[in-house]
Amino acid sequence: MYELLKKLRNHTDEFEELILLIAPFILNGSSEITDAEIVSIESLCKKLEESDIFLLLEAIFLSANNFHDNLIKELENRYTSIIQNWTYAVYNITRNDEIYNYDNIIEIEELCDRIDFILNSSINKINRFCTQYLDKPKSYHFSGFEYQVICKANMDYLRDKARKTELKLYGMDSFEEDADFTLEELLDNIIAEEALLDTDDYDEDEWDIIEDNEKVIKQDSFQVCFVTEQVIKNNNPRVNGDIVEKIWAYLVENNLIANNTQFGTFNYVINHRELPKGADKIFWNKNYVDGMWLVKFFRLNVIVFNSCFTLRKGGLLDKQKNKIKKGDYSDFSRELLKYDENFIK
Numbered sequence: 001m002y003e004l005l006k007k008l009r010n011h012t013d014e015f016e017e018l019i020l021l022i023a024p025f026i027l028n029g030s031s032e033i034t035d036a037e038i039v040s041i042e043s044l045c046k047k048l049e050e051s052d053i054f055l056l057l058e059a060i061f062l063s064a065n066n067f068h069d070n071l072i073k074e075l076e077n078r079y080t081s082i083i084q085n086w087t088y089a090v091y092n093i094t095r096n097d098e099i100y101n102y103d104n105i106i107e108i109e110e111l112c113d114r115i116d117f118i119l120n121s122s123i124n125k126i127n128r129f130c131t132q133y134l135d136k137p138k139s140y141h142f143s144g145f146e147y148q149v150i151c152k153a154n155m156d157y158l159r160d161k162a163r164k165t166e167l168k169l170y171g172m173d174s175f176e177e178d179a180d181f182t183l184e185e186l187l188d189n190i191i192a193e194e195a196l197l198d199t200d201d202y203d204e205d206e207w208d209i210i211e212d213n214e215k216v217i218k219q220d221s222f223q224v225c226f227v228t229e230q231v232i233k234n235n236n237p238r239v240n241g242d243i244v245e246k247i248w249a250y251l252v253e254n255n256l257i258a259n260n261t262q263f264g265t266f267n268y269v270i271n272h273r274e275l276p277k278g279a280d281k282i283f284w285n286k287n288y289v290d291g292m293w294l295v296k297f298f299r300l301n302v303i304v305f306n307s308c309f310t311l312r313k314g315g316l317l318d319k320q321k322n323k324i325k326k327g328d329y330s331d332f333s334r335e336l337l338k339y340d341e342n343f344i345k
Contacts, residue, residue, distance in 0.1 A: 004060045008071075011051055012078040015122075018044040018115065019082060023089040025108055033108065041111055048118050054125035061133050069134070072227045075126060079224040083144075086119065087151040120144035130226050140225075147224060149202070149209045154222040156197055208301040243339045244270050247297075250335055256290065258283040269308045270298050284309040290332045291317050292324050297336045 021041050025033045061067045090112065120143060127141040142150065197217075199207055210217060248266045251257045257266070261282050268276045275281065284291055288311070295305050295317070306316045 001060070001063050004056065004063065007051070008053075008056055008060065008075075011048070011053055011056070011122075012075070012082070014044050014047055015082050015119075016078070016085070018048070019085045019089070022108075022111060022115070023085065026089045026112065038107055038111070045111070045114050045118060048122070052125065053122050054129050057126065057129045058133070061129075069227045072126075072130065072134070076224045076226050076228060079123070079126075079226075080222065082119070083147050083151050083224060084222060086115070087148045088155065090148070091152045091155075116144070123147065126226055134227055136227055140229075142225075146209050146213075149206045150213055150217055151222045152206075153197055153202070153210050153217045154219065156201065157218055158220070160197075205301040205303060208299055211299055241267070247336070247339070250332075254331075256284070256286040256332065258285065269304075270300075273300065273304045275308050281308060281310040283312070285312050286332070288313070288317055288321075289324060290330055293330065293333045293336060296324065297340065 018041060021037065021044070025037075057072075060071070123142075123144040127136075127143075130136040131141070197210065202210060244267050245263060248261075248263050251266075252259050252261060265276055265279050266282065268274075268279075269282065291305060291309065291311065294300070295302060302317050309317075311317065
């Protein structure tokens with residue numbers, strides 16, 4: 001039992017060490033990574049890839065007489081630190097539009113992709129353990145990507161909130177230090193009770209996550225929650241069950257989806273962002289743009305749509321290629337307007 005716990009601690013220690021090693025080269029474009037440093041980073045990646053945290057937690061659970069949530073809560077704290085440090089490094093690059101001066105940019109990008117994959121895989125495995133052995137519903141779980149988006153948004157929210165506090169306290173004296181906003185924007189925003197996030201700073205699929213989890217984001221601290229109670233993601237109060245049923249009926253009657261599509265399957269997809277276990281994908285017998293209208297109305301995302309629907313024309317929905325153009329309305333979008341006249345804004 002002690003050896004298993006030691007392996008679990010090594011897992012998080014190695015993750016934190018890995019991010020500590022690579023972060024300086026991500027944050028500082030003028031620093032050139034050496035071959036020896038790449039070898040050290042790749043060695044830690046390999047160790048993490050070879051350790052299956054689901055099997056490790058399962059072994060601890062089956063060998064312990066009094067397994068309880070405290071062990072997972074310790075993992076929550078460790079993964080909170082891991083995601084915060086990783087998100088800070090990765091998203092600082094995109095925000096600062098850093099131009100790299102070293103020759104190892106390809107190696108760094110490949111390592112970042114590898115670390116992202118390992119992080120997502122580990123979080124998915126911990127979530128699976130919590131669902132299988134601790135009876136935590138899937139709807140309570142965030143993926144690694146969702147955690148990174150929420151962490152990034154929380155950082156931006158707290159930074160903006162702190163900036164507004166400075167402006168309230170010091171007025172014009174603090175303005176010269178801030179290059180992110182014009183004076184007019186600061187004065188306009190300071191009237192608002194809370195700091196706001198700018199949609200231009202996020203991709204479309206990221207913004208979907210932010211809209212679904214606003215309460216989680218606008219907290220004083222970011223926290224990973226594997227077993228701790230949290231606001232359920234994808235909670236969409238503006239669309240109730242009656243509206244989902246009416247839209248399902250419209251889709252079936254107008255042959256936008258296969259006429260044998262059961263309401264229960266469609267409703268499950270809208271509320272859980274995944275197909276019911278054992279269900280086939282829903283056949284989408286309409287064009288790509290109407291698929292984007294469905295995504296926009298129910299605040300799904302393109303990844304969810306592609307995992308739950310099969311397009312008549314084949315291929316996948318693409319958020320860039322199939323982007324809704326201004327004034328590009330259809331019969332389906334006009335039908336949706338009956339239930340929410342504001343969703344097109």
